Amino acid sequence: MxxxxxxxxxxxxxxxxxxxxxxxxxxxxxxxxxxxxxxxxxxxxxxxxxxxxxxxxxxxxxxxxxxxxxxxxxxxxxxxxxxxxVMIQPSLISYSFHSVPEPAFLDVAAIAADRILLLDSYFTIVIFHGATIAQWRKAGYHNQPEHQAFAQLLQAPHDDADEIIKERFPVPRLVICDQHGSQARFLLAKLNPSATYNSDSRPPGGDVLFTxxxxxxxxxxxxxxxxxxxxx
Missing domain, CATH: 1.20.120.730 (Sec23/Sec24 helical domain)
Structure with missing residues:
Protein backbone atom coordinates (compact mmCIF):
# COMPACT_ATOMS: atom_id res chain seq x y z
CA MET A 1 0.00 0.00 0.00
CA VAL A 86 9.27 44.74 18.55
CA MET A 87 10.61 41.30 17.60
CA ILE A 88 8.36 41.24 14.54
CA GLN A 89 8.43 44.91 13.56
CA PRO A 90 11.50 46.60 15.07
CA SER A 91 11.44 50.21 16.22
CA LEU A 92 13.63 52.82 14.52
CA ILE A 93 14.66 56.16 16.06
CA SER A 94 16.31 58.97 14.11
CA TYR A 95 18.84 61.44 15.58
CA SER A 96 19.96 64.57 13.75
CA PHE A 97 20.92 68.22 14.23
CA HIS A 98 17.61 69.30 12.71
CA SER A 99 15.23 67.79 15.27
CA VAL A 100 14.93 65.97 18.57
CA PRO A 101 15.09 62.15 18.46
CA GLU A 102 11.98 60.94 16.67
CA PRO A 103 10.53 57.68 15.34
CA ALA A 104 11.36 56.89 11.72
CA PHE A 105 9.71 54.61 9.20
CA LEU A 106 11.31 51.18 9.01
CA ASP A 107 12.38 51.91 5.46
CA VAL A 108 15.64 52.36 3.58
CA ALA A 109 14.51 55.96 2.95
CA ALA A 110 15.22 56.65 6.65
CA ILE A 111 18.96 56.44 5.95
CA ALA A 112 20.67 59.81 5.47
CA ALA A 113 24.31 60.86 5.51
CA ASP A 114 23.76 63.37 8.33
CA ARG A 115 21.61 61.13 10.53
CA ILE A 116 22.11 58.48 13.21
CA LEU A 117 19.61 55.63 13.46
CA LEU A 118 18.90 53.42 16.46
CA LEU A 119 17.25 50.10 15.59
CA ASP A 120 15.73 47.93 18.29
CA SER A 121 14.79 44.46 17.01
CA TYR A 122 14.76 43.00 20.55
CA PHE A 123 17.54 40.46 19.95
CA THR A 124 19.83 43.06 18.37
CA ILE A 125 20.27 46.80 18.90
CA VAL A 126 21.98 48.69 16.08
CA ILE A 127 23.49 52.19 16.21
CA PHE A 128 23.94 53.23 12.58
CA HIS A 129 25.92 56.33 11.59
CA GLY A 130 25.28 58.03 8.25
CA ALA A 131 28.29 58.55 5.98
CA THR A 132 28.86 62.21 6.94
CA ILE A 133 28.41 61.52 10.65
CA ALA A 134 30.92 58.66 10.41
CA GLN A 135 33.48 60.88 8.64
CA TRP A 136 33.18 63.59 11.29
CA ARG A 137 33.52 61.02 14.09
CA LYS A 138 36.62 59.48 12.51
CA ALA A 139 38.10 62.99 12.16
CA GLY A 140 37.64 63.45 15.91
CA TYR A 141 35.37 66.51 15.70
CA HIS A 142 33.43 65.35 18.77
CA ASN A 143 36.59 65.72 20.87
CA GLN A 144 36.92 69.42 20.05
CA PRO A 145 35.33 71.92 22.48
CA GLU A 146 33.66 73.91 19.69
CA HIS A 147 31.77 70.80 18.53
CA GLN A 148 30.02 69.83 21.75
CA ALA A 149 26.69 69.62 19.94
CA PHE A 150 28.14 66.89 17.72
CA ALA A 151 29.47 65.04 20.76
CA GLN A 152 26.01 65.14 22.32
CA LEU A 153 24.46 63.88 19.10
CA LEU A 154 26.86 60.92 19.04
CA GLN A 155 26.21 60.09 22.68
CA ALA A 156 22.40 60.27 22.61
CA PRO A 157 21.72 56.93 20.85
CA HIS A 158 24.28 55.20 23.08
CA ASP A 159 22.48 56.43 26.19
CA ASP A 160 19.13 55.23 24.83
CA ALA A 161 20.62 51.87 23.85
CA ASP A 162 22.06 51.44 27.36
CA GLU A 163 18.62 52.02 28.88
CA ILE A 164 17.09 49.36 26.64
CA ILE A 165 19.84 46.85 27.41
CA LYS A 166 19.53 47.34 31.17
CA GLU A 167 15.85 46.42 31.14
CA ARG A 168 15.99 43.44 28.79
CA PHE A 169 16.73 39.77 29.25
CA PRO A 170 18.23 38.01 27.42
CA VAL A 171 20.68 40.83 26.83
CA PRO A 172 20.50 41.96 23.18
CA ARG A 173 23.55 42.17 20.96
CA LEU A 174 24.81 45.73 20.45
CA VAL A 175 26.07 46.54 16.93
CA ILE A 176 27.70 49.89 16.18
CA CYS A 177 28.22 50.47 12.48
CA ASP A 178 28.59 53.04 9.71
CA GLN A 179 26.83 53.51 6.40
CA HIS A 180 28.39 51.29 3.68
CA GLY A 181 30.22 49.26 6.36
CA SER A 182 29.98 45.48 6.61
CA GLN A 183 28.07 45.58 9.91
CA ALA A 184 25.40 47.80 8.34
CA ARG A 185 23.70 44.60 7.17
CA PHE A 186 22.14 44.23 10.63
CA LEU A 187 20.09 47.35 9.92
CA LEU A 188 19.56 46.90 6.19
CA ALA A 189 18.08 43.41 6.65
CA LYS A 190 15.20 44.89 8.66
CA LEU A 191 14.32 47.80 6.38
CA ASN A 192 11.58 47.93 3.80
CA PRO A 193 13.30 47.86 0.36
CA SER A 194 11.58 50.88 -1.17
CA ALA A 195 14.84 51.70 -3.02
CA THR A 196 16.89 48.88 -4.52
CA TYR A 197 19.60 48.47 -7.16
CA ASN A 198 16.77 48.26 -9.70
CA SER A 199 15.32 51.65 -8.72
CA ASP A 200 15.47 54.46 -11.26
CA SER A 201 16.95 56.97 -8.82
CA ARG A 202 19.03 56.84 -5.65
CA PRO A 203 18.15 59.14 -2.75
CA PRO A 204 20.84 61.84 -2.19
CA GLY A 205 23.00 60.81 0.76
CA GLY A 206 20.79 57.76 1.27
CA ASP A 207 21.22 54.12 0.45
CA VAL A 208 19.74 51.30 -1.62
CA LEU A 209 19.19 47.64 -0.84
CA PHE A 210 20.63 44.89 -3.01
CA THR A 211 17.60 42.64 -2.90
Whole structure:
Protein backbone atom coordinates (compact mmCIF):
# COMPACT_ATOMS: atom_id res chain seq x y z
CA MET A 1 0.00 0.00 0.00
CA UNK A 2 1.37 3.37 -0.96
CA UNK A 3 0.69 6.05 1.58
CA UNK A 4 -0.35 9.43 0.25
CA UNK A 5 2.24 12.14 0.54
CA UNK A 6 1.23 14.82 3.01
CA UNK A 7 1.49 18.37 1.66
CA UNK A 8 4.22 20.39 3.31
CA UNK A 9 2.95 23.30 5.38
CA UNK A 10 3.98 26.65 3.93
CA UNK A 11 3.74 29.35 6.63
CA UNK A 12 4.21 32.23 4.19
CA UNK A 13 1.39 31.02 1.98
CA UNK A 14 -0.80 30.52 5.05
CA UNK A 15 -0.08 34.08 6.25
CA UNK A 16 -0.86 35.49 2.81
CA UNK A 17 -4.21 33.70 2.71
CA UNK A 18 -5.06 34.83 6.23
CA UNK A 19 -4.22 38.45 5.37
CA UNK A 20 -6.34 38.38 2.21
CA UNK A 21 -9.24 36.86 4.16
CA UNK A 22 -9.06 39.52 6.90
CA UNK A 23 -8.83 42.37 4.39
CA UNK A 24 -11.72 40.92 2.40
CA UNK A 25 -13.80 40.69 5.56
CA UNK A 26 -13.09 44.10 7.08
CA UNK A 27 -11.97 46.29 4.15
CA UNK A 28 -14.01 49.02 2.45
CA UNK A 29 -13.94 49.48 -1.31
CA UNK A 30 -15.78 50.57 -4.41
CA UNK A 31 -16.61 47.88 -6.91
CA UNK A 32 -14.10 47.45 -9.75
CA UNK A 33 -11.75 49.98 -8.11
CA UNK A 34 -8.85 48.33 -6.22
CA UNK A 35 -7.32 51.75 -5.49
CA UNK A 36 -10.38 52.62 -3.38
CA UNK A 37 -9.70 49.78 -0.96
CA UNK A 38 -9.06 50.90 2.62
CA UNK A 39 -9.03 49.52 6.14
CA UNK A 40 -10.28 51.16 9.30
CA UNK A 41 -7.78 53.07 11.46
CA UNK A 42 -7.63 50.11 13.85
CA UNK A 43 -6.41 47.79 11.09
CA UNK A 44 -4.58 50.20 8.82
CA UNK A 45 -1.08 49.11 9.92
CA UNK A 46 -1.95 45.41 10.07
CA UNK A 47 -0.78 44.60 6.49
CA UNK A 48 2.51 46.37 7.20
CA UNK A 49 2.92 44.32 10.38
CA UNK A 50 2.26 41.12 8.44
CA UNK A 51 4.82 42.23 5.84
CA UNK A 52 7.52 42.34 8.52
CA UNK A 53 6.31 39.07 10.08
CA UNK A 54 6.79 37.31 6.72
CA UNK A 55 10.39 38.58 6.63
CA UNK A 56 11.17 37.85 10.29
CA UNK A 57 13.33 35.05 11.66
CA UNK A 58 10.18 33.37 12.97
CA UNK A 59 9.01 32.56 9.44
CA UNK A 60 12.12 32.90 7.26
CA UNK A 61 14.31 30.21 8.81
CA UNK A 62 16.94 30.19 6.05
CA UNK A 63 20.47 30.77 7.39
CA UNK A 64 19.35 29.90 10.95
CA UNK A 65 19.97 26.56 12.61
CA UNK A 66 16.97 24.62 13.99
CA UNK A 67 18.17 25.47 17.50
CA UNK A 68 18.26 29.19 16.71
CA UNK A 69 14.78 29.08 15.19
CA UNK A 70 13.43 27.22 18.23
CA UNK A 71 15.09 29.76 20.54
CA UNK A 72 13.57 32.75 18.72
CA UNK A 73 10.10 31.21 18.80
CA UNK A 74 10.31 30.28 22.50
CA UNK A 75 11.22 33.87 23.39
CA UNK A 76 8.40 35.17 21.19
CA UNK A 77 5.85 32.99 23.01
CA UNK A 78 7.24 33.96 26.42
CA UNK A 79 7.32 37.73 26.11
CA UNK A 80 4.52 40.27 26.44
CA UNK A 81 2.73 41.89 23.52
CA UNK A 82 4.95 45.01 23.42
CA UNK A 83 8.20 43.03 23.25
CA UNK A 84 6.75 40.51 20.79
CA UNK A 85 5.70 43.36 18.51
CA VAL A 86 9.27 44.74 18.55
CA MET A 87 10.61 41.30 17.60
CA ILE A 88 8.36 41.24 14.54
CA GLN A 89 8.43 44.91 13.56
CA PRO A 90 11.50 46.60 15.07
CA SER A 91 11.44 50.21 16.22
CA LEU A 92 13.63 52.82 14.52
CA ILE A 93 14.66 56.16 16.06
CA SER A 94 16.31 58.97 14.11
CA TYR A 95 18.84 61.44 15.58
CA SER A 96 19.96 64.57 13.75
CA PHE A 97 20.92 68.22 14.23
CA HIS A 98 17.61 69.30 12.71
CA SER A 99 15.23 67.79 15.27
CA VAL A 100 14.93 65.97 18.57
CA PRO A 101 15.09 62.15 18.46
CA GLU A 102 11.98 60.94 16.67
CA PRO A 103 10.53 57.68 15.34
CA ALA A 104 11.36 56.89 11.72
CA PHE A 105 9.71 54.61 9.20
CA LEU A 106 11.31 51.18 9.01
CA ASP A 107 12.38 51.91 5.46
CA VAL A 108 15.64 52.36 3.58
CA ALA A 109 14.51 55.96 2.95
CA ALA A 110 15.22 56.65 6.65
CA ILE A 111 18.96 56.44 5.95
CA ALA A 112 20.67 59.81 5.47
CA ALA A 113 24.31 60.86 5.51
CA ASP A 114 23.76 63.37 8.33
CA ARG A 115 21.61 61.13 10.53
CA ILE A 116 22.11 58.48 13.21
CA LEU A 117 19.61 55.63 13.46
CA LEU A 118 18.90 53.42 16.46
CA LEU A 119 17.25 50.10 15.59
CA ASP A 120 15.73 47.93 18.29
CA SER A 121 14.79 44.46 17.01
CA TYR A 122 14.76 43.00 20.55
CA PHE A 123 17.54 40.46 19.95
CA THR A 124 19.83 43.06 18.37
CA ILE A 125 20.27 46.80 18.90
CA VAL A 126 21.98 48.69 16.08
CA ILE A 127 23.49 52.19 16.21
CA PHE A 128 23.94 53.23 12.58
CA HIS A 129 25.92 56.33 11.59
CA GLY A 130 25.28 58.03 8.25
CA ALA A 131 28.29 58.55 5.98
CA THR A 132 28.86 62.21 6.94
CA ILE A 133 28.41 61.52 10.65
CA ALA A 134 30.92 58.66 10.41
CA GLN A 135 33.48 60.88 8.64
CA TRP A 136 33.18 63.59 11.29
CA ARG A 137 33.52 61.02 14.09
CA LYS A 138 36.62 59.48 12.51
CA ALA A 139 38.10 62.99 12.16
CA GLY A 140 37.64 63.45 15.91
CA TYR A 141 35.37 66.51 15.70
CA HIS A 142 33.43 65.35 18.77
CA ASN A 143 36.59 65.72 20.87
CA GLN A 144 36.92 69.42 20.05
CA PRO A 145 35.33 71.92 22.48
CA GLU A 146 33.66 73.91 19.69
CA HIS A 147 31.77 70.80 18.53
CA GLN A 148 30.02 69.83 21.75
CA ALA A 149 26.69 69.62 19.94
CA PHE A 150 28.14 66.89 17.72
CA ALA A 151 29.47 65.04 20.76
CA GLN A 152 26.01 65.14 22.32
CA LEU A 153 24.46 63.88 19.10
CA LEU A 154 26.86 60.92 19.04
CA GLN A 155 26.21 60.09 22.68
CA ALA A 156 22.40 60.27 22.61
CA PRO A 157 21.72 56.93 20.85
CA HIS A 158 24.28 55.20 23.08
CA ASP A 159 22.48 56.43 26.19
CA ASP A 160 19.13 55.23 24.83
CA ALA A 161 20.62 51.87 23.85
CA ASP A 162 22.06 51.44 27.36
CA GLU A 163 18.62 52.02 28.88
CA ILE A 164 17.09 49.36 26.64
CA ILE A 165 19.84 46.85 27.41
CA LYS A 166 19.53 47.34 31.17
CA GLU A 167 15.85 46.42 31.14
CA ARG A 168 15.99 43.44 28.79
CA PHE A 169 16.73 39.77 29.25
CA PRO A 170 18.23 38.01 27.42
CA VAL A 171 20.68 40.83 26.83
CA PRO A 172 20.50 41.96 23.18
CA ARG A 173 23.55 42.17 20.96
CA LEU A 174 24.81 45.73 20.45
CA VAL A 175 26.07 46.54 16.93
CA ILE A 176 27.70 49.89 16.18
CA CYS A 177 28.22 50.47 12.48
CA ASP A 178 28.59 53.04 9.71
CA GLN A 179 26.83 53.51 6.40
CA HIS A 180 28.39 51.29 3.68
CA GLY A 181 30.22 49.26 6.36
CA SER A 182 29.98 45.48 6.61
CA GLN A 183 28.07 45.58 9.91
CA ALA A 184 25.40 47.80 8.34
CA ARG A 185 23.70 44.60 7.17
CA PHE A 186 22.14 44.23 10.63
CA LEU A 187 20.09 47.35 9.92
CA LEU A 188 19.56 46.90 6.19
CA ALA A 189 18.08 43.41 6.65
CA LYS A 190 15.20 44.89 8.66
CA LEU A 191 14.32 47.80 6.38
CA ASN A 192 11.58 47.93 3.80
CA PRO A 193 13.30 47.86 0.36
CA SER A 194 11.58 50.88 -1.17
CA ALA A 195 14.84 51.70 -3.02
CA THR A 196 16.89 48.88 -4.52
CA TYR A 197 19.60 48.47 -7.16
CA ASN A 198 16.77 48.26 -9.70
CA SER A 199 15.32 51.65 -8.72
CA ASP A 200 15.47 54.46 -11.26
CA SER A 201 16.95 56.97 -8.82
CA ARG A 202 19.03 56.84 -5.65
CA PRO A 203 18.15 59.14 -2.75
CA PRO A 204 20.84 61.84 -2.19
CA GLY A 205 23.00 60.81 0.76
CA GLY A 206 20.79 57.76 1.27
CA ASP A 207 21.22 54.12 0.45
CA VAL A 208 19.74 51.30 -1.62
CA LEU A 209 19.19 47.64 -0.84
CA PHE A 210 20.63 44.89 -3.01
CA THR A 211 17.60 42.64 -2.90
CA UNK A 212 14.84 41.35 -5.14
CA UNK A 213 12.28 41.37 -2.32
CA UNK A 214 9.13 43.37 -2.99
CA UNK A 215 8.62 46.47 -0.87
CA UNK A 216 5.58 46.94 1.35
CA UNK A 217 4.07 49.44 -1.12
CA UNK A 218 4.14 46.86 -3.91
CA UNK A 219 2.73 44.28 -1.53
CA UNK A 220 -0.10 46.65 -0.59
CA UNK A 221 -1.02 47.27 -4.22
CA UNK A 222 -0.96 43.55 -4.95
CA UNK A 223 -3.09 42.93 -1.85
CA UNK A 224 -5.67 45.44 -3.11
CA UNK A 225 -5.92 43.64 -6.44
CA UNK A 226 -6.29 40.25 -4.76
CA UNK A 227 -8.74 41.40 -2.11
CA UNK A 228 -11.15 43.56 -4.11
CA UNK A 229 -12.28 40.88 -6.60
CA UNK A 230 -12.74 38.40 -3.75
CA UNK A 231 -15.37 40.58 -2.09
CA UNK A 232 -17.14 41.80 -5.23
Missing amino acids: ILGKQAEFDPIRWLDKALIHICARFGDYQKDSPSSFSLSSRLSIFPQFMFHLRRSQFVQVFNNSPDETAYFRVILNRENVANSA DDACSISDSRFLQKLTTPSIC
